Amino acid sequence: MPAHPTDHLANERTFLAWIRTAVTIMAFGFVVARFGLLLRELSGVSGGGSPTPISQATGVLLVLAGSAVLVVAFVRFLATRTDLEQDRFRSRAGLEWALTILMILVGGGLAIYLLATG
DSSP: OOOOHHHHHHHHHHHHHHHHHHHHHHHHHHHHHHHHHHHHHHHTOOSTTOOOHHHHHHHHHHHHHHHHHHHHHHHHHHHHHHHHHTTOOOOOOHHHHHHHHHHHHHHHHHHHHHHHHO
């Protein structure tokens, strides 16, 4: 019994949702990296016009994490499409777990940074 077109369309919608999530993570990384520069400029501290090392590193890590989410989401999309075509679909939760743990770590790290610098 071949997969219904609605199954494939649902797979595509899920992939597009992961793309939005990855782009959001990357945009957040960009904001974090540049926010240190904004804070430095607003405070009047001279520093050569570059962001603080911690905000720069955090931003770069978030951009890389967003890129990794894109790669994993694409691999998952292709695997799900193959599973649907071969009528052997099984649910996977690895991407959700990884993203949840990543965001918990980023949130905790940012909270510690804000408390330490605030």
